[in-house]
Amino acid sequence: MTPSDPVIRLENVYTAYEGADRPTLTDISLSIGKGEFVVIGGPNGAGKTTLLETINGMLAITHGKAIVCGQDVRGDGVQVRCRVGYLLQNFAFDPLTPFTVEEVVLMGCYGTIGLFRKPRTEDYVEVKKALHLLGIEDLATRPIGQLSGGQQQKVLMAQNLARNPEVLLLDEPFSNLDMFAREEINRLLARLVGSGITVLIVSHAFDDLPDRPVRVVVMQEGKIVVSRECPPKEVEQVVRSAGKGALHA
Ligand SMILES: Nc1ncnc2c1ncn2[C@@H]1O[C@H](COP(=O)(O)OP(=O)(O)O)[C@@H](O)[C@H]1O
Ligand SMILES: [Mg+2]
Structure with missing residues (x-):
């Protein structure tokens, strides 16, 4: 991969869930450069989560080409997932989950540690750094299942950062967060985008977006209907106008 190559390149991609008789995503083409901040909007069921799962190599691509971090997603989803962080929508831990916050964050390093190797000193350093970035050092020894939804969301974000991802996929990360945590x-x-990480975020909350150009991608019925760069203040308007277009179509 040369520096000018996009970090994510999808060309005419179709994605289908197992057992489905037709694809959920149809004819998706998207090119995202290193350090871009991408906001994905669109109504419920439009295919936003499916798009993130496609980029992360979790779904069958039935047609088209998908290259993420220089890897062919159709060929090596595992390699892609080592370099991509993915925060799932609406994920909550069972109250009896037998892991502490520190252990959950350490699991983020497994892609680089290897599943059955002992964690190295540098892995614990990454864990500490990630807990610090999220401001949750004080939760390190708490059982994960006994934290609030918002606290769990922060822990999962720390888990993703602990592996030093090149790309971060965030599916509605603000849903459980109060306004201070959102800010x-x-x-x-x-800061992450400033340091060169590419961030894709599915969200319905467009206040307080980072003060930098944003690429807005709007999805409807499994297709991308808008993909363009705009200032952060205009994101909501772009998503709204695309939605109105659909209602009147
Ligand atoms: N596991 C699944 N199996 C089959 N269809 C699914 C699955 N998950 C989602 N879908 C369907 O794919 C479409 C897009 O869903 P999704 O990507 O979750 O939408 P969004 O995230 O935009 O709300 C919806 O029609 C949904 O019903
Ligand atoms: Mg979704």
Whole structure:
């Protein structure tokens, strides 16, 4: 991969869930450069989560080409997932989950540690750094299942950062967060993007976006209907206008 190559390149991609008789995503083409901040909008069921799962190599691509971090997603999803962080939508731990926050964050390093190797000193350093970035060092020894939804979301974000991802996929990360936590996470995202990480975020909350150009991608019925760069203040308007277009179509 040369520096000018996009970090994510999808060409005419179709994606189908197992057992489905037709593809959920149809004819998706998207090119995202290193350090871009991408906001994905669109109504429920439009295919936003499916798009993130496609980029992360979790779904069958039935047609088209998908290259992420220089790897062919159709060929080596595992290699892609080592370099991509993915925060799932609406994920919650069972109250009896037998792991502490520190252990959950350490699991983020497994892609680089290897599943059955002992964690190295540098892995614990990454864990500490990630807990610090999210401001949750004080939760390190708490059982994960006993934390609030918002606290769990921060822990999962730390878990993703602990592996030093090149790309970060965030599926509605603000859903459980109060406004202070949202502002904090947005500030953190601005720093991550500034350091060269490519961030794709599915969200319905467009306040306090990082003060930098944003690429807005709007999805409807499994297709991308808008993909363009705009200032952060205009994101909501772009998503709204695309939605109105659909209602009147
Ligand atoms: N596991 C699944 N199996 C089959 N169809 C699914 C699955 N998950 C989602 N879908 C369907 O794919 C479409 C897009 O869903 P999704 O990507 O979750 O939408 P969004 O994230 O935009 O709300 C919806 O029609 C949904 O019903
Ligand atoms: Mg979704």
